[in-house]
Amino acid sequence: MAVKMDAGALTQFLRREFPQVAEEFVIERVAEREIDVRLAVAERHLRPGGTVSGPSMFALADVSVYLALLAMIGPEALAVTTGCSMDFMRKPAAGRDMIARCRLLKLGRTLAVGDVLLFSEGAEEPVARASMTYSIPPRQGRAAG
Numbered sequence: 598m599a600v601k602m603d604a605g606a607l608t609q610f611l612r613r614e615f616p617q618v619a620e621e622f623v624i625e626r627v628a629e630r631e632i633d634v635r636l637a638v639a640e641r642h643l644r645p646g647g648t649v650s651g652p653s654m655f656a657l658a659d660v661s662v663y664l665a666l667l668a669m670i671g672p673e674a675l676a677v678t679t680g681c682s683m684d685f686m687r688k689p690a691a692g693r694d695m696i697a698r699c700r701l702l703k704l705g706r707t708l709a710v711g712d713v714l715l716f717s718e719g720a721e722e723p724v725a726r727a728s729m730t731y732s733i734p735p736r737q738g739r740a741a742g
Contacts (some may be wrong), residue, residue: 598629598630598669598704599629600627600628600629600668600669601667601668601669601670601671602627602667602668602671602672603627603668604624604625604626604627606672607624607627607664607667607668608624610667610672610674611664614674618656618660620637621636621637621639621656622634622635622636622637622657622660622664623635623637624664625696627664627668629669630665630669630700630701630704631665631698631699631700631701632661632664632665632668632697632699633696633697633698633699634657634660634661634664634696634697634699635694635695635696635697635718636649636653636654636656636657636694636695636696636697637694638653638692638693638694638695647691647692648688648689648691649689649695649717649724651685653695654683654685654689654695654715654724654725655681655683655727657695657697657713657715658681658683658697658699658713658715658725658727658729659678659681659727659729660697661697661699661711661713662678662699662701662709662711662713662727662729662731663676663678663731664699665699665700665701665711666701666704666709666711666731666733669701669704670704670733673733673734673736675734676709676731676732676733676734677731677732678729678730678731678732679708679730679731679732680729680730681727681728681729681730682727682728682729683725683726683727683728684725684726684727685724685725686722686723686724686725686726687722687723687724688724689715689717689724690717690718690719690720693717693718693719693720694717694718695715695716695717695718695724696715696716696717696718697713697714697715697716698713698714698716699711699712699713699714700712705733706733707732707733707735708730708731708732708733709730709731709733710728710729710730710731711728711729711730711731712726712727712728713726713727713728713729714726715727
């Protein structure tokens, strides 16, 4: 299955459909069933003690799977998260951006499952891991199932 949306198209989609958060995320790499996304960490992403908050890391993981899915199926604004399991393994480095490395493990007609490793910029060990499931709405002319 070929990539249908590259980094530029995905960035434009985010700006159009989610302008409230689009500037927080930078799409660094898109490949078949894979994507790398950066969270440009700002003060609003930090918790007391100066580390990146759990909700910010969840948002990065969630957006990464969403974008990996769209890269493969095209612009589908109504695809939604239906499940998530997230493990926080170590404290993110203070003052560094977060990088998500995402791959889609399953891409069906109605469900997609993605695996995401989150890293502090420049670190070799992940700080968190997420497994996420997305529901893909039926399209005109495409059978549900």
